[in-house]
Amino acid sequence: MPKLNENYQNLKESYLFVEIAHRVAKYTEANPDKKIIKLGIGDVTRPLEPIALKALHEGVDAMASSETFKGYGPEQGYDFVRQAVVDYYKENGIAIGADDVFISDGAKSDTGNIGDLFAKDNVVLIPDPVYPVYVDSNIMSGRQIEYIDANAENGFLPLPDKNVHADIIYICSPNNPTGAAYNKEQLKAWVDYAIANEAVILYDSAYEAFITDPELPRSIYAVEGAKKCAIEFCSLSKTAGFTGTRCAYTIVPKELTFKASNGEDMSLNSMWNRRQTTKFNGASFIVQNGAAAVLSKEGMAQCRENISYYQENAKIISDMLTKKGIRFFGGKNSPYIWFECPNGMESWEFFDYMLNNIQVVGTPGAGFGKNGQNFFRLTSFGLHENTIEAMERFDKLF
Numbered sequence: 001m002p003k004l005n006e007n008y009q010n011l012k013e014s015y016l017f018v019e020i021a022h023r024v025a026k027y028t029e030a031n032p033d034k035k036i037i038k039l040g041i042g043d044v045t046r047p048l049e050p051i052a053l054k055a056l057h058e059g060v061d062a063m064a065s066s067e068t069f070k071g072y073g074p075e076q077g078y079d080f081v082r083q084a085v086v087d088y089y090k091e092n093g094i095a096i097g098a099d100d101v102f103i104s105d106g107a108k109s110d111t112g113n114i115g116d117l118f119a120k121d122n123v124v125l126i127p128d129p130v131y132p133v134y135v136d137s138n139i140m141s142g143r144q145i146e147y148i149d150a151n152a153e154n155g156f157l158p159l160p161d162k163n164v165h166a167d168i169i170y171i172c173s174p175n176n177p178t179g180a181a182y183n184k185e186q187l188k189a190w191v192d193y194a195i196a197n198e199a200v201i202l203y204d205s206a207y208e209a210f211i212t213d214p215e216l217p218r219s220i221y222a223v224e225g226a227k228k229c230a231i232e233f234c235s236l237s238k239t240a241g242f243t244g245t246r247c248a249y250t251i252v253p254k255e256l257t258f259k260a261s262n263g264e265d266m267s268l269n270s271m272w273n274r275r276q277t278t279k280f281n282g283a284s285f286i287v288q289n290g291a292a293a294v295l296s297k298e299g300m301a302q303c304r305e306n307i308s309y310y311q312e313n314a315k316i317i318s319d320m321l322t323k324k325g326i327r328f329f330g331g332k333n334s335p336y337i338w339f340e341c342p343n344g345m346e347s348w349e350f351f352d353y354m355l356n357n358i359q360v361v362g363t364p365g366a367g368f369g370k371n372g373q374n375f376f377r378l379t380s381f382g383l384h385e386n387t388i389e390a391m392e393r394f395d396k397l398f
């Protein structure tokens with residue numbers, strides 16, 4: 001009989017989106033004539049940019065003749081795509097090396113798989129509320145998790161506590177689910193803390209393209225010293241609408257080395273390279289061809305059109321919350337709007353209240369951690385007309 005990884009018994013049932021779907025289905029069954037507007041899930045709705053479609057088609061055409069056919073590619077990604085990431089960072093004023101870049105099929109897989117590089121015996125620091133992948137992947141490996149509170153008092157942007165030691169720190173900025181984004185000074189506090197603790201920061205910048213405030217850093221490498229302590233995960237899912245197309249990139253700087261117990265230096269870049277070449281066979285050539293196209297200047301200009309569309313939705317939602325005097329976070333440098341449930345309601349109570357009275361579906365904050373108990377997440381990824389109608393209904397709710 002195989003001995004199982006019994007850490008799986010320690011996972012909480014991931015019931016958030018299942019429970020939402022269940023409650024919506026039940027309501028629809030009882031009220032088939034009511035139109036439900038969904039502003040809950042974190043998935044995009046705009047079609048791909050023309051430049052992406054063209055490059056994806058060209059990728060398919062390349063497969064049609066033996067001269068241009070592509071079989072297995074480099075596990076780390078094609079050089080032209082790694083270089084496109086380097087050039088994209090350069091546009092944002094940040095210098096990284098092409099061999100620090102690893103192309104993959106998603107940031108969810110990379111943030112989940114990165115744990116392969118670390119022993120079980122580490123203190124992992126994770127903010128609450130949080131994107132569930134960080135928590136569950138560490139529980140699967142049996143690691144000890146310390147939570148740090150993100151709450152209204154700290155603007156959902158917790159800063160390091162010098163009295164608490166951590167070895168591995170997860171940061172997501174702009175944040176899912178709270179929409180809060182760290183400024184450079186705050187990120188520097190984390191980098192300084194990581195260096196003082198000889199810790200590593202796992203930085204998820206999946207929403208960097210939604211940053212409009214030029215003062216806010218779009219990469220942790222905007223902070224001096226970060227290359228010595230941080231891995232950055234980014235994805236084209238939200239930037240370019242690639243949630244169904246699948247392409248992401250992870251930056252593991254060669255400066256990132258730690259002493260092993262035998263005194264030898266170990267490089268996280270070499271380890272990740274070894275991990276990927278062993279367990280991953282590269283993202284699809286066709287998709288990478290599309291990725292390089294959207295990472296170009298022209299591609300990013302097209303991406304920004306879609307992002308502006310979502311940002312208008314975010315403004316429609318934010319304006320309504322402001323009008324109602326409801327405290328909220330995000331919505332400005334993020335597609336998410338995270339607000340306090342009115343009249344002291346708890347998030348699931350508010351979920352039912354909205355569903356029953358105005359048929360608008362969002363995500364209860366409690367699903368992301370204990371600090372989300374009285375908060376609610378709406379996304380700007382819906383259609384304009386639906387967002388407008390949802391807010392008109394919301395206006396009549398109170």
Ligand SMILES: *Cc1c(COP(=O)(O)O)cnc(C)c1O
Nearest residue numbers: 106107108131176206235237248
């Ligand atoms: C959407 C999202 C991602 C992107 O994941 P992919 O696997 O690349 O689609 C990464 N991190 C967070 C926090 C997200 O919300």
